[in-house]
Amino acid sequence: MTRWLTEPVPRGRVAAFRTLVYLFVAADLVFFTPWIRTRVSVPGSLYEPLFVGRILPLPTPTPALVSMVFWLLLGVSLLAASGRLPRLLGWSVFLLYFEWMIIAMSYGKVDHDRFALLVALAVLPTAGRARHGDATRTEAGGWALRVTQIAVICTYFLAAWAKLRFGGLDWLTGSVLARAIIRRGTELADLIAAVPYLLIVAQIGIVAFELLSPVVLVLRERWRLAMVGFFYSFHAVTMATITISFAPHLVAMAAFLPLERVRPVHRLRRLVGADRRGPGTDDGASAPVAEQSLAVAGDDRGTAPSVRPG
Amino acid sequence: METLTTRGRALRLGATALGLALLLAGTVWGSDDHFPFGPFRMYATSNPPNEPAPDTRVEGVDSDGALVDLDQNATGIRRAEIEGQQSWYVAEPERLREVADAYADRHPDAPALAEVRIVIRWHGITDGRPTGTYHDETVVQWQAGTP
Numbered sequence: 001m002t003r004w005l006t007e008p009v010p011r012g013r014v015a016a017f018r019t020l021v022y023l024f025v026a027a028d029l030v031f032f033t034p035w036i037r038t039r040v041s042v043p044g045s046l047y048e049p050l051f052v053g054r055i056l057p058l059p060t061p062t063p064a065l066v067s068m069v070f071w072l073l074l075g076v077s078l079l080a081a082s083g084r085l086p087r088l089l090g091w092s093v094f095l096l097y098f099e100w101m102i103i104a105m106s107y108g109k110v111d112h113d114r115f116a117l118l119v120a121l122a123v124l125p126t127a128g129r130a131r132h133g134d135a136t137r138t139e140a141g142g143w144a145l146r147v148t149q150i151a152v153i154c155t156y157f158l159a160a161w162a163k164l165r166f167g168g169l170d171w172l173t174g175s176v177l178a179r180a181i182i183r184r185g186t187e188l189a190d191l192i193a194a195v196p197y198l199l200i201v202a203q204i205g206i207v208a209f210e211l212l213s214p215v216v217l218v219l220r221e222r223w224r225l226a227m228v229g230f231f232y233s234f235h236a237v238t239m240a241t242i243t244i245s246f247a248p249h250l251v252a253m254a255a256f257l258p259l260e261r262v263r264p265v266h267r268l269r270r271l272v273g274a275d276r277r278g279p280g281t282d283d284g285a286s287a288p289v290a291e292q293s294l295a296v297a298g299d300d301r302g303t304a305p306s307v308r309p310g
Numbered sequence: 311m312e313t314l315t316t317r318g319r320a321l322r323l324g325a326t327a328l329g330l331a332l333l334l335a336g337t338v339w340g341s342d343d344h345f346p347f348g349p350f351r352m353y354a355t356s357n358p359p360n361e362p363a364p365d366t367r368v369e370g371v372d373s374d375g376a377l378v379d380l381d382q383n384a385t386g387i388r389r390a391e392i393e394g395q396q397s398w399y400v401a402e403p404e405r406l407r408e409v410a411d412a413y414a415d416r417h418p419d420a421p422a423l424a425e426v427r428i429v430i431r432w433h434g435i436t437d438g439r440p441t442g443t444y445h446d447e448t449v450v451q452w453q454a455g456t457p
Contacts (some may be wrong), residue, residue: 002323008311038386046387046395046408051343101346107387108394110342112352119329138312143322147329158337159350167356174356175438179363182433182440193440200438
């Protein structure tokens with residue numbers, strides 16, 4: 001069990017996941033949940049702090065506080081995305097983002113799409129230094145990715161539990177999807193809603209998939225990736241029908257993927273390098289071979305700068 | 311390979327167990343208040359197959375008599391937040407003044423709001439499918455000049 005929990009992964013995977021997560025935090029601030037910033041103009045009397053906000057001596061958000069957390073978090077998360085000072089910057093991002101979330105969720109509505117992202121932010125600082133492309137395996141990094149995966153699966157499995165707790169078995173045959181479509185459905189959703197009983201079949205399917213989701217943790221890599229692909233496609237359909245993105249959860253779910261193979265900056269650099277060498281270079285054909293030989297030569301260590309997102 | 315010390319391993323095992331225990335407790339007994347360990351109750355409430363569905367909106371009438379949509383973009387207050395605190399607005403309609411103030415802050419040049427109201431559009435549902443019919447219900451309103 002402990003061995004599985006700390007199964008080593010390449011440092012490059014930790015580095016890529018770290019960059020992805022911290023870049024998302026910055027993007028979340030600016031693009032995904034810009035309404036949190038509008039707290040500046042929401043009256044302080046609407047603030048009803050959560051349990052955690054009541055036990056910790058956190059101030060009622062003022063325009064100054066919201067602005068300060070916003071800009072500080074934006075700066076620190078971008079720095080952290082570079083992979084530098086993983087502990088200092090990592091813990092700073094975690095604490096600031098947590099406060100940001102308390103501000104966001106203390107006005108009468110709590111979102112449920114970011115538990116796994118919060119877990120990722122809490123454990124990434126413990127993974128230590130990790131460089132992009134480094135194939136050395138690390139148990140500390142393995143644990144960080146594993147518990148993020150567990151948090152992703154808990155979000156599914158315990159969501160089914162919550163449906164049984166709050167909705168009961170009637171949830172399966174009720175009208176929850178019809179409601180969601182009325183409130184925020186797209187034209188595609190209206191088409192689906194027109195088919196008799198399809199929404200009820202979908203409700204049963206959702207609970208079945210949520211209850212079965214822990215299986216992904218014990219599958220071999222090929223099937224595991226296929227199942228994670230299914231999870232992503234589920235969210236694509238959710239987005240296309242009832243416009244719920246669950247973006248933070250989707251980012252955390254990348255902890256399942258062999259991210260060390262995705263290296264856009266590295267690729268771009270090699271392409272630019274190839275261009276400089278002249279028109280005779282056939283990138284399409286020679287790239288995989290060149291990539292292999294570079295990897296063997298340990299191109300990624302030594303003089304490579306540490307700022308290499310992706 | 312970079313391995314963990316016995317202590318590092320034990321600490322991580324303990325942290326994992328503690329986190330799981332908190333999350334499980336939150337799912338079984340907790341509420342949204344226990345964020346981030348509360349239950350994942352998105353769309354968890356059950357609605358009977360023939361129960362009408364509410365679509366809540368906040369709207370206002372400005373001093374020129376024009377209808378103003380007071381959505382999240384207009385006030386910074388999310389619809390789900392209005393719904394979460396709806397009973398509180400119904401009990402104290404003058405609280406809607408805060409919505410008018412939030413709108414005024416964001417639209418300093420717009421005419422002031424003379425009235426703010428929360429309206430629920432009830433959409434008909436039959437056999438778990440929308441019927442396409444609806445009716446509006448004003449659950450609470452506040453008029454400028456009233457206390």
